[in-house]
Amino acid sequence: xxxxxxxxxxxxxxxxxxxxxxxxxxxxxxxxxxxxxxxxxxxxxxxxxxxxxxxxxxxxxxxxxxxxxxxxxxxxxxxxxxxxxxxxxxxxxxxxxxxxxxxxxxxxxxxxxxxxxxxxxxxxxxxxxxxxxxxxxxxxxxxxxxxxxxxxxxxxxxxxxxxxxxxxxxxxxxxxxxxxxxxxxxxxxxxxxxxxxxxxxxxxxxxxxxxxxxxxxxxxxxxxxxxxxxxxxxxxxxxxxxxxxxxxxxxxxxxxxxxxxxxxxxxxxxxxxxxxxxxxxxxxxxxxxxxxxxxxxxxxxxxxxxxxxxxxxxxxxxxxxxxxxxxxxxxxxxxxxxxxxxxxxxxxxxxxxxxxxxxxxxxxxxxxxxxxxxxxxxxxxxxxxxxxxxxxxxxxxxxxxxxxxxxxxxxxxxxxxxxxxxxxxxxxxxxxxxxxxxxxxxxxxxxxxxxxxxxxxxxxxxxxxxxxxxxxxxxxxxxxxxxxxxxxxxxxx
Amino acid sequence: xxxxxxxxxxxxxxxxxxxxxxxxxxxxxxxxxxxxxxxxxxxxxxxxxxxxxxxxxxxxxxxxxxxxxxxxxxxxxxxxxxxxxxxxxxxxxxxxxxxxxxxxxxxxxxxxxxxxxxxxxxxxxxxxxxxxxxxxxxxxxxxxxxxxxxxxxxxxxxxxx
Numbered sequence: 167x168x169x170x171x172x173x174x175x176x177x178x179x180x181x182x183x184x185x186x187x188x189x190x191x192x193x194x195x196x197x198x199x200x201x202x203x204x205x206x207x208x209x210x211x212x213x214x215x216x217x218x219x220x221x222x223x224x225x226x227x228x229x230x231x232x233x234x235x236x237x238x239x240x241x242x243x244x245x246x247x248x249x250x251x252x253x254x255x256x257x258x259x260x261x262x263x264x265x266x267x268x269x270x271x272x273x274x275x276x277x278x279x280x281x282x283x284x285x286x287x288x289x290x291x292x293x294x295x296x297x298x299x300x301x302x303x304x305x306x307x308x309x310x311x312x313x314x315x316x317x318x319x320x321x322x323x324x325x326x327x328x329x330x331x332x333x334x335x336x337x338x339x340x341x342x343x344x345x346x347x348x349x350x351x352x353x354x355x356x357x358x359x360x361x362x363x364x365x366x367x368x369x370x371x372x373x374x375x376x377x378x379x380x381x382x383x384x385x386x387x388x389x390x391x392x393x394x395x396x397x398x399x400x401x402x403x404x405x406x407x408x409x410x411x412x413x414x415x416x417x418x419x420x421x422x423x424x425x426x427x428x429x430x431x432x433x434x435x436x437x438x439x440x441x442x443x444x445x446x447x448x449x450x451x452x453x454x455x456x457x458x459x460x461x462x463x464x465x466x467x468x469x470x471x472x473x474x475x476x477x478x479x480x481x482x483x484x485x486x487x488x489x490x491x492x493x494x495x496x497x498x499x500x501x502x503x504x505x506x507x508x509x510x511x512x513x514x515x516x517x518x519x520x521x522x523x524x525x526x527x528x529x530x531x532x533x534x535x536x537x538x539x540x541x542x543x544x545x546x547x548x549x550x551x552x553x554x555x556x557x558x559x560x561x562x563x564x565x566x567x568x569x570x571x572x573x574x575x576x577x578x579x580x581x582x583x584x585x586x587x588x589x590x591x592x593x594x595x596x597x598x599x600x601x602x603x604x605x606x607x608x609x610x611x612x613x614x615x616x617x618x619x620x621x622x623x624x625x626x627x628x629x630x631x632x633x634x635x636x637x638x639x640x641x642x643x644x645x646x647x648x649x650x651x652x653x654x655x656x657x658x659x
Numbered sequence: 660x661x662x663x664x665x666x667x668x669x670x671x672x673x674x675x676x677x678x679x680x681x682x683x684x685x686x687x688x689x690x691x692x693x694x695x696x697x698x699x700x701x702x703x704x705x706x707x708x709x710x711x712x713x714x715x716x717x718x719x720x721x722x723x724x725x726x727x728x729x730x731x732x733x734x735x736x737x738x739x740x741x742x743x744x745x746x747x748x749x750x751x752x753x754x755x756x757x758x759x760x761x762x763x764x765x766x767x768x769x770x771x772x773x774x775x776x777x778x779x780x781x782x783x784x785x786x787x788x789x790x791x792x793x794x795x796x797x798x799x800x801x802x803x804x805x806x807x808x809x810x811x812x813x814x815x816x817x818x819x820x
Binding site for chain 1: 799
């Protein structure tokens with residue numbers, strides 16, 4: 167059942183606070199990890215079969231009555247689900263030890279599962295308003311999760327995130343309302359057909375502007391990025407990993423891509439806007455990351471830069487660029503998730519995120535240091551790690567599109583990325599161990615295991631990238647390349 | 660009926676501006692809630708029943724609870740409210756109405772007549788229970804998220820808290 171991708175997270179979330187009354191730590195940890203592992207395996211087996219057999223559109227029934235609940239599990243949504251569950255599994259494993267001192271694990275996991283359920287619903291939705299509602303489900307749970315530490319900075323960051331998200335929401339709703347008033351439907355296929363058949367270019371461009379603003383803010387694209395460097399570093403490390411690795415991509419990039427490539431169709435004007443937004447984000451994010459002393463803020467600015475690569479790839483619109491952008495969603499989710507978890511490990515062991523107060527930690531925290539190297543090199547795009555291939559595809563795609571200037575800047579920014587990741591390595595893990603850090607120890611078992619597993623996945627994907635491309639990326643590329651014809655043919659229910 | 664609609668629209672704009680200009684965060688949050696309620700009324704007038712229900716339950720309800728909780732937890736000493744809004748309101752309001760009329764005129768003159776498409780309409784019950792069931796499930800998720808977020812904000816971290 168396709169609906170299990172949404173039902174399992176929500177049902178478990180509803181019961182977790184009650185389960186916490188029975189067992190404060192063991193049962194919430196166990197059930198959440200098992201649920202996410204099940205969803206990961208389920209997406210890899212059942213989900214893959216559904217997509218392979220082209221039977222991904224499902225009506226939900228109750229006693230043989232259609233309930234008007236329609237899911238569409240296609241190559242693109244399955245790829246996103248796979249990325250969501252893969253990173254989430256690493257994060258929930260890490261949370262077993264990391265969230266011990268935060269208290270109320272049941273509520274933490276409940277919010278976490280609602281966020282996962284919201285993201286799953288968003289990628290399975292076939293209706294514009296449903297996309298918006300699930301986007302809000304994920305967003306509201308993430309406000310609570312960002313503030314979870316209850317310190318001043320965390321509450322302030324959550325408030326800022328909430329306020330700016332509300333602005334994004336207003337623009338999205340305005341766009342949705344305008345589309346509804348013109349087309350009389352909110353179903354993606356209907357909208358695609360009516361915009362295609364009728365001359366409504368003017369309204370389509372207004373909606374495009376609203377959506378670029380709304381989803382661009384959710385994706386933290388420059389110039390809508392100001393909330394991210396406060397919100398993501400302030401959250402507990404597992405949540406930073408989820409927000410930076412997944413949420414900005416699902417609620418920003420996925421929604422934007424689905425609408426622009428499958429519903430509106432990628433016109434040359436929109437393509438140009440997306441490419442410029444992408445390249446500006448790449449440069450601004452990379453340059454701002456260079457000047458940071460807080461390890462998490464540096465990673466947050468890096469996320470802005472990397473999302474720029476993804477948008478640049480989708481904006482270019484060629485096969486290779488779309489393939490690279492999709493692959494970069496997965497690779498960046500894994501590598502940035504890993505780096506945020508490692509920053510949590512460093513903070514957990516040293517009590518600081520300030521790079522000026524660190525040095526020589528590699529001697530005391532060898533696993534964290536080694537996995538940080540893997541994550542850093544992957545994000546920077548060093549071969550043979552996974553991040554290299556996705557960036558390579560994006561750059562080949564840009565060359566295919568004859569966007570030579572964009573390709574040149576993308577390569578240049580990759581070098582800047584490598585530079586600031588080397589700074590993290592040098593200042594935190596290499597050199598002489600500081601006296602204040604003499605008693606630092608490696609992180610507990612589950613935290614170390616989680617980062618090791620994600621680092622291993624980064625390496626395996628880097629080496630075995632052709633398998634990932636053929637099995638997971640190509641079906642998604644086909645759907646996006648099929649453009650509005652796909653929505654008109656399959657998303658009209 | 661038309662007068663009520665116009666009054667709601669004016670109140671929506673008034674409370675929205677108030678939410679932006681008030682220095683006291685609590686009052687700003689309450690103004691935002693009032694604006695949301697009037698927006699919901701406007702949506703009901705426009706027969707967008709389900710959008711109105713979502714606006715009231717999610718924005719006026721849950722979001723306000725989150726705002727007020729966060730302000731309650733982080734609030735420092737009280738301070739005197741600035742009198743600036745009193746002078747700015749009328750000017751801002753007039754400016755807004757002029758811009759609004761200009762934009763609406765521009766939009767309406769260029770809006771293509773696609774009236775042949777039948778909108779998703781009907782009574783509130785039909786829309787919520789038969790036409791948009793999936794959103795109802797998502798709204799349950801939103802309510803859970805809001806409740807658990809409030810629980811997380813007011814939880815005890817350890818025995819000493």
